[in-house]
Amino acid sequence: MKTKILIGIFLVFGISLVGSQSQAYLFWMKSRDNSINNIQSIEKEYKLDIPMVSFIFDPRGPQVEQLMSWLSSKLWEDKIYHISISPNSFTAKEVYEWKFDTQYTQFFKDVKKYNLRVVFRTMHEMNWGRYPRSSNPYRFKKAWIHVRQISRKVWLDQSNILFDMSVNARDLPAKWGKPAQTAVFIQCQQNLKDKLKCPTFEDYYPGDNYVDLMGVTFYNRGKWNSNRRRGTPDQIVNAAGRKTLDRLKIFSKPIFVDEVGTTAVNYTGAYNFDKSLAVYENNSWLKNQRLLQLKDFLLREPRIVGAIYFNVDLTNGLKNRTLGELDRSVIDFTSNKFYDKILDIYNAGKPNQFTVLYSLFNIQRVTLNDKTFFVKSSYAKPVKDLYSFTTTYVSWLAGQLNFLDETKRSWSLSKKYKRFGVVY
Numbered sequence: 001m002k003t004k005i006l007i008g009i010f011l012v013f014g015i016s017l018v019g020s021q022s023q024a025y026l027f028w029m030k031s032r033d034n035s036i037n038n039i040q041s042i043e044k045e046y047k048l049d050i051p052m053v054s055f056i057f058d059p060r061g062p063q064v065e066q067l068m069s070w071l072s073s074k075l076w077e078d079k080i081y082h083i084s085i086s087p088n089s090f091t092a093k094e095v096y097e098w099k100f101d102t103q104y105t106q107f108f109k110d111v112k113k114y115n116l117r118v119v120f121r122t123m124h125e126m127n128w129g130r131y132p133r134s135s136n137p138y139r140f141k142k143a144w145i146h147v148r149q150i151s152r153k154v155w156l157d158q159s160n161i162l163f164d165m166s167v168n169a170r171d172l173p174a175k176w177g178k179p180a181q182t183a184v185f186i187q188c189q190q191n192l193k194d195k196l197k198c199p200t201f202e203d204y205y206p207g208d209n210y211v212d213l214m215g216v217t218f219y220n221r222g223k224w225n226s227n228r229r230r231g232t233p234d235q236i237v238n239a240a241g242r243k244t245l246d247r248l249k250i251f252s253k254p255i256f257v258d259e260v261g262t263t264a265v266n267y268t269g270a271y272n273f274d275k276s277l278a279v280y281e282n283n284s285w286l287k288n289q290r291l292l293q294l295k296d297f298l299l300r301e302p303r304i305v306g307a308i309y310f311n312v313d314l315t316n317g318l319k320n321r322t323l324g325e326l327d328r329s330v331i332d333f334t335s336n337k338f339y340d341k342i343l344d345i346y347n348a349g350k351p352n353q354f355t356v357l358y359s360l361f362n363i364q365r366v367t368l369n370d371k372t373f374f375v376k377s378s379y380a381k382p383v384k385d386l387y388s389f390t391t392t393y394v395s396w397l398a399g400q401l402n403f404l405d406e407t408k409r410s411w412s413l414s415k416k417y418k419r420f421g422v423v424y
Helices: 002-020 036-046 062-074 092-096 101-113 137-153 190-196 233-237 244-249 273-282 284-300 342-348 356-361 377-393
Strands: 026-030 052-056 080-085 117-122 161-168 213-220 255-262 304-310 363-368 371-376
Touching: 026 342, 036 062, 052 304, 062 101, 080 101, 080 255, 080 304, 092 137, 101 137, 137 161, 161 255, 213 233, 213 244, 233 284, 244 255, 255 284, 284 304, 284 342, 304 342, 304 356, 356 363, 363 377, 371 377
Parallel strands: 026 052, 026 304, 052 080, 080 117, 117 161, 161 213, 213 255, 255 304
Antiparallel strands: 363 371
């Protein structure tokens, strides 16, 4: 009898410990139309407390400055903002020669002014020869260091901004080092790198002092004229000949999935638009299946601290024909499409006090009087203790303290996922 009691106590303790030590990834999405209203509509419709949102824009003109101010006033300061900035058509050389300094400086000033926490992605996918900043590692490194230095001149540091070096899952530099949307790309696989003398993302790395996160982008395309094979996240990011995720881990930096998405369209045989449309309209389980694979992938990879789902349907409900049926969205008010397994990924990545991305900013997300706030980690306990004391002894505030919810994990998770390994 005593033995059974002891085993029961151990299991309860184990479950509690696994839950308290779960270093959850943080997850949400880029809005469909890059707007605050879209994020607010999703929060309201599905009663979600969204911890992170993503925007892609160039910081120029008063309209973007207005948007930056709205991030804190309309979406609040308790969110991580994943923001991508592309330096227009400038080359890396033009970037380090100050051609985009005004825009970068204004953006960094806004981050400081509105006290935002930003995962900052700029000059992304430099290992793909489509963009002017790509295909020249020496110039890219100079440009990256230059941009980082601009942020420090306006007194930003890791408490507000994390620099995310975001690569494409495939190394595709432009032939002859001449990047363009229509360039001829080199399939620069590891076993051919020396022979082809082509750069891979490792060659662009500017140094440990200038990079906070290693980022990666990967998608699952469908039919149309690409006919790419549908793959799980593992098959895409660790494909033979590339092993992208394994190579990212070598840098010993936290890893962030900057863009991920999947089509709902998949079938055997040659491309046929009517067949694609029928699958899109009736086979929601295909995309839900992929979403569950993504959740499993994120849970198994504790080095991944966050992920952004690209909630954008470039086909507009398969009304437009694109390369690979890019119907990526999972919550789409325009086409009235909703793939419920996206909430499984969201729930598995809810914030808790051990969320790694928060620790990188040296903050904790605490809830006081039904509102959440970011508090410097060393201040979190005194703030909560003081608030608890106040609500205990001041009767009209009693019961208002709402501590941050911690994600509950079952004992079995520690056996299946490294992320939930017990720390003794």
